[in-house]
Amino acid sequence: MDDRTTETTTPAFPDGLPLVRPRIPDREAVLRRIDAVLRSGQLTDGPTVRELEAQAAEMLGVREVVAVASCTTGLLLVCQALGMTGRVVVPSFTFSATAHVVAWNGGTPVFADVDRATLTIDAADVERRLDGATGILATHLYGTPCDTEALEKVANRAGLPLVFDAAHALGSRKSGVPVGRFGAAEVFSMSPTKVAVAGEGGLVATDDTDLAQRLRVARNYGNPGDYDCVVPGLNGRMSELHAALAVEALVALDEDVRHRNTLAAAFHDALAGVPGISVPAVSDGDTSTFKDLAIIVEPDAYGLDADALAAALSAEGIDSRRYYHPPVHRQAAYADAAATELPVTEWAARRTLCVPLWSTMDEPTVRLVADVVRRSARPST
Numbered sequence: 001m002d003d004r005t006t007e008t009t010t011p012a013f014p015d016g017l018p019l020v021r022p023r024i025p026d027r028e029a030v031l032r033r034i035d036a037v038l039r040s041g042q043l044t045d046g047p048t049v050r051e052l053e054a055q056a057a058e059m060l061g062v063r064e065v066v067a068v069a070s071c072t073t074g075l076l077l078v079c080q081a082l083g084m085t086g087r088v089v090v091p092s093f094t095f096s097a098t099a100h101v102v103a104w105n106g107g108t109p110v111f112a113d114v115d116r117a118t119l120t121i122d123a124a125d126v127e128r129r130l131d132g133a134t135g136i137l138a139t140h141l142y143g144t145p146c147d148t149e150a151l152e153k154v155a156n157r158a159g160l161p162l163v164f165d166a167a168h169a170l171g172s173r174k175s176g177v178p179v180g181r182f183g184a185a186e187v188f189s190m191s192p193t194k195v196a197v198a199g200e201g202g203l204v205a206t207d208d209t210d211l212a213q214r215l216r217v218a219r220n221y222g223n224p225g226d227y228d229c230v231v232p233g234l235n236g237r238m239s240e241l242h243a244a245l246a247v248e249a250l251v252a253l254d255e256d257v258r259h260r261n262t263l264a265a266a267f268h269d270a271l272a273g274v275p276g277i278s279v280p281a282v283s284d285g286d287t288s289t290f291k292d293l294a295i296i297v298e299p300d301a302y303g304l305d306a307d308a309l310a311a312a313l314s315a316e317g318i319d320s321r322r323y324y325h326p327p328v329h330r331q332a333a334y335a336d337a338a339a340t341e342l343p344v345t346e347w348a349a350r351r352t353l354c355v356p357l358w359s360t361m362d363e364p365t366v367r368l369v370a371d372v373v374r375r376s377a378r379p380s381t
């Protein structure tokens with residue numbers, strides 16, 4: 001295996017290394033639950049959903065969890081319920097859904113820049129862009145918690161609701177406190193590329209019981225029970241079949257997040273000293289889920305840019321993604337915002353590349369990926 005000539009002809013991962021592999025929960029337990037659902041005849045928004053909501057609320061330490069069909073649906077309904085229907089400040093360095101939910105509520109996303117170290121939204125830049133805003137929607141990028149304290153201060157000073165797109169952050173902690181407890185509400189995703197998966201699904205966490213109640217009505221078309229709809233709602237319910245998967249997916253979550261942190265640490269350690277390669281920071285005392293394992297490629301020092309490194313990885317069978325390129329304000333759907341000045345976002349979008357990480361991966365695998373990154377460097381010396 002140390003034969004250099006073999007190495008150049010045989011890829012490091014001949015069968016390919018995919019970017020993500022969903023952790024499928026205990027099969028027997030899921031099948032038992034699905035069987036019970038089928039026998040009961042209640043296929044949506046029933047006792048399994050109630051059980052999931054109670055279990056997630058306890059795990060997160062919040063008063064209420066409202067299960068929904070997806071994180072996108074949850075964010076749509078939260079923005080509607082909180083009146084975030086005009087200008088809403090969002091990051092551009094995020095998945096497109098963060099901005100889409102603002103647009104679907106008839107509003108306009110106002111893009112703010114991100115912090116150069118953590119790549120999460122920059123609270124000071126948010127404050128500069130609040131003119132006429134109806135709220136702030138921030139993303140815990142790659143599962144790394146935002147500066148929640150700074151954002152809460154900015155939101156409180158302006159008297160605006162603060163909501164978190166926590167799609168990546170089920171299992172993350174800010175100074176030991178579970179993500180889910182910050183702002184007016186936080187919305188998680190359980191879709192297949194996330195850390196805990198339900199097939200499709202979302203969870204809204206909040207301490208505001210009135211908001212939770214309104215979301216329960218809104219996810220059911222806005223119908224409070226008498227068909228006299230109080231808001232134009234959606235079918236945003238989670239099915240019992242998805243809840244059966246979701247309940248079992250939460251069982252391994254803490255252990256998986258710990259393991260992902262071990263893998264990320266090994267990966268970072270193995271990359272130390274590679275010229276032009278760095279990684280986004282997680283603040284001291286915080287825990288990221290590492291929903292994505294990102295590296296930052298400085299083309300001048302590394303000798304390749306992010307695209308060229310992606311090609312080098314691909315030649316070794318390793319999948320990768322340029323999360324997030326193009327950043328949302330550069331996407332065709334938001335052409336009106338293309339000229340927004342977001343220097344750190346542009347810098348990060350050109351340089352970040354996400355490499356494979358999943359909860360059942362082993363340490364030699366991440367070390368081998370790091371080794372390929374190290375070997376692919378072409379420093380000019």
Ligand SMILES: *Cc1c(COP(=O)(O)O)cnc(C)c1O
Pocket residue numbers: 070071072073094095097098139165167168188189190191201202
């Ligand atoms: C995946 C994702 C979403 C959407 O989640 P769904 O459950 O698929 O609707 C929203 N925001 C971010 C940042 C995401 O990565």
